[in-house]
Amino acid sequence: MRRLLIAMALAWAAHAAAQSLAAGPMVGATDMHGTTIWLQGTAPARAELEYWPVQEPTKTRRVSAQLQAADDHVAHVRIEGLEQATRYAYRLRLNGQPAGDVQHFRTQTRWQWRGQVEPPAFTALLGSCHYLNEPARDRDGNPFGAGYGIFSTMAARQPDLTLWLGDNSYLRENEWSSAEGIRYRFQADRAQAELQPLLRVGQHAAIWDDHDYGPDDSNSSYEFKQAALDMFKRYWANASWGLPGVPGIFGSFSFSDVDFFLLDNRWYRDADKDAHTKNKRMLGDAQVRWLKNALLQSTAPLKVVVGGSQFLANVSPRSEGWSRFPEERQDFMDWLAGNRLDGVLFFSGDKHHTELTKVERAGTYPLYDLTCSPLTAGAFPGAPDTARPDRIPGTMVPIRNFCSFTVDGPKTRRVITMKSFDAQGKELWSHQLEAQALRTPR
The missing domain is CATH 3.60.21.70 (Alkaline phosphatase D (PhoD))
Incomplete structure (x- = not known):
């Protein structure tokens, strides 16, 4: 039984190591209603991003991408349908397991042609x-x-x-x-x-x-x-x-x-x-x-x-x-x-x-x-x-x-x-x- 438990623990450790982050995540192009989040894993995996407005944490949504060896396990995850001028939090999972801390991004502000709205500093x-x-x-x-x-x-x-x-x-x-x-x-x-x-x-x-x-x-x-x-x-x-x-x-x-x-x-x-x-x-x-x-x-x-x-x-x-x-x-x-x-x-x-x-x-x-x-x-x-x-x-x-x-x-x-x-x-x-x-x- 003890050997079985040790083997299971080693297998789990190997599984966790195989699906870890190599780099990122990094927020790329972001406009008023969408953003691209770049990330790289260490092995093939299913990447899932959970995201929500910081002020409304119950409004969690998800988007996923597949990390493949042919692409160096890199993904550009595009998130759409966001609200302008809003700070979002997001969390990454690889094969269902948490990968890194909660991160944040902010969408751009629609200030053009809106007299009372100032462009952000x-x-x-x-x-x-x-x-x-x-x-x-x-x-x-x-x-x-x-x-x-x-x-x-x-x-x-x-x-x-x-x-x-x-x-x-x-x-x-x-x-x-x-x-x-x-x-x-x-x-x-x-x-x-x-x-x-x-x-x-x-x-x-x-x-x-x-x-x-x-x-x-x-x-x-x-x-x-x-x-x-x-x-x-x-x-x-x-x-x-x-x-x-x-x-x-x-x-x-x-x-x-x-x-x-x-x-x-x-x-x-x-x-x-x-x-x-x-x-x-x-x-x-x-x-x-x-x-x-x-x-x-x-x-x-x-x-x-x-x-x-x-x-x-x-x-x-x-x-x-x-x-x-x-x-x-x-x-x-x-x-x-x-x-x-x-x-x-x-x-x-x-x-x-x-x-x-x-x-x-x-x-x-x-x-x-x-x-x-x-x-x-x-x-x-x-x-x-x-x-x-x-x-x-x-x-x-x-x-x-x-x-x-x-x-x-x-x-x-x-x-x-x-x-x-x-x-x-x-x-x-x-x-x-x-x-x-x-x-x-x-």
Whole structure:
């Protein structure tokens, strides 16, 4: 009898281990009446989400999905029929057994065309360049990654939104040369224990840059970019991916009274180092056409364009940035001024240091590009302020850090606050501006 009980206990332990969470859950694209919850298990299982309004716990509903080995036991669970401006709780079960604690999400508020309804204040956290050390696959020398406690620091701030600005993983030389290697890196990095607290807080959206797309400084010639796109779509839960017939990770989503435009700076990119070809492209004609039309379609008072490469800074010939594609950038800047489009800001990553760039424009408002980097990869100082008159003094951060973007105040007087924090949460700088300052004089 004792042996039987021991055998039953061991079998139950093995069963429980086989159906545990590998990563997540993580809340992805969320609108007024629906949300997508990403999760990953360790084995095939039936995943069931129970969810209910926090203020009405008796109104529990359920939705389920199957975790399959072919998809790395990943599921994107879509929940529909929700009430706007409502905080929900949810609980995950795998094969009927509880998997993790109760988590929460909040649907978007319908404030448009409702005079007495204010758009909610919110805080987004930003970061780029996360490197998880793996000695068996890394280059020789000192480890490139460190400071993984930064994710717990970020989670403790309870952000409403986290924007991953590219290089969220680093493909190695022995990985970017095959679809299997790309799959391995995405799966290994997502399972990192230190990452999980942040994934479980707020909503998440992501873009890529060269290192989670392919090799260093990679461009449109990368042969395995379809495999990279497949994995990116599997491991993130953005609202949309490209357009019919125009592949890529670009898309947009709304959060409160801000529209975010996520760009793909790799799929269509010509080589930065090409010094001969005229009119070379970083974003490509089809994506730029989409961006222009999407910006014009937007009714949000604030419009944030998000990309992996810096938009406004004039980078050196050894660096990457939109300034290496002068015709494409100038065409967009002329178009932006000519259409008198208000409320446009830029976010970028890549540089392994943080800085806030400000570019004055004749006859209209200045443009800002908040570059935030790195999270855990190696940090490198940028040029001094004296060599960068377009940088707001004191905003260059040459250490591992993350940034915040807060929008608050009544809808007619919104205030934007951008900050940088070190890995322990110490504020390094803060810059504030009124949304009204991002308006073209009439």
